[in-house]
Amino acid sequence: MIDIRETILAQYANSxxxxxxxxxxxxxxxxxxxIExxxxxxxxxxxxxxWGLDVWGxxxxxxxxxRIDTTGYWGFAQGYPTSRTFGEGIWYSGRGATANYRLTDENYRQLILAKAAANISAGSIADINRILMILFGNRGNCYLADTSDHTMMLVFSFRPTAIDVSIIASGVLPRPSGVQYRYTFIPPAKNDFGNDIL
Known part of the structure; x- marks a missing residue:
């Protein structure tokens, strides 16, 4: 303390x-x-x-x-970003091999901030898009599109990892009642030199 006399009650100051x-x-x-x-x-x-981030979590x-799905199932990347193609994956049997993945401090901080934003959001498409920018803004375009069939499409312009999909599946995004999330991956357009067109 800088001046301890200010913290002592007057009746004890003379002791x-x-x-x-x-x-x-x-x-x-x-x-x-x-304290600092x-x-x-x-x-x-x-x-x-x-530990401080664990408290905030x-x-x-x-x-x-x-929990991250570690087994690549046969399918198409538009349906599930980690799907495998012919000769690479297995048929989905209802149970998957999963692994636990501990997020780094930076990834966990983004997840905490996104969840905090979700806790106070109205659940609108604009709010969910802001949360997606918190999570994936440094990786590429990611936005939510209303498909008008009781689903909302998460559109990624980059290849999401299994961790990205697990973060979204963890419940960080607010989901209106009766609405289901779907995923799609749209690769960025290329120019004549093979570079991404922004």
Whole structure:
């Protein structure tokens, strides 16, 4: 503390034993550094790390460990981004081999911020698109399209990984009642030199 006298009630301020104990404790322990560390590593979600992010995850209701489908099933990439083609995948039997994946601090921070935004959003397409920008804004275009058949299409202009699909399946996006999410991958157009057209 900077001035310990300001924290002592007037009725105890004249007690030499009590003020002596507090002054010696104040000299031995300076809480200012601990408070700054707490504010940086736990309180502020933009700078929190490790255990601090785990606390924020419990507050907003999202876990750090995600279940990821590790088996590539036969299908088409438009239906499910991690689908395999002929000779590469297996038929889906209703049960999949899954693995637990622990998100890094940066990925988990994005997931926490997206879930926090989802907790206070109205569930509109504009809100969901903002959340998608929080999650995938640095990877490419990703947006939500209303298909008018009780489904909403998540359109990716980049190849989403199994982790990306698991993040979306974790419930981070608000979903209106009776509406199901579908995924599609639209590869970016190429110019004559083979480069992506923005």
């Amino acid at each position: 030499p034993a009590l003020t002596g104990i507090l002054e010696r404790f104040n000299a031995a322990v300076d809480p200012q550094r601990s 560390t707490f504010l940086h590593d736990v309180w502020n979600p933009a700078t929190a790390k490790g 419990r507050i907003v209701g999202v876990g750090r460990v995600l």
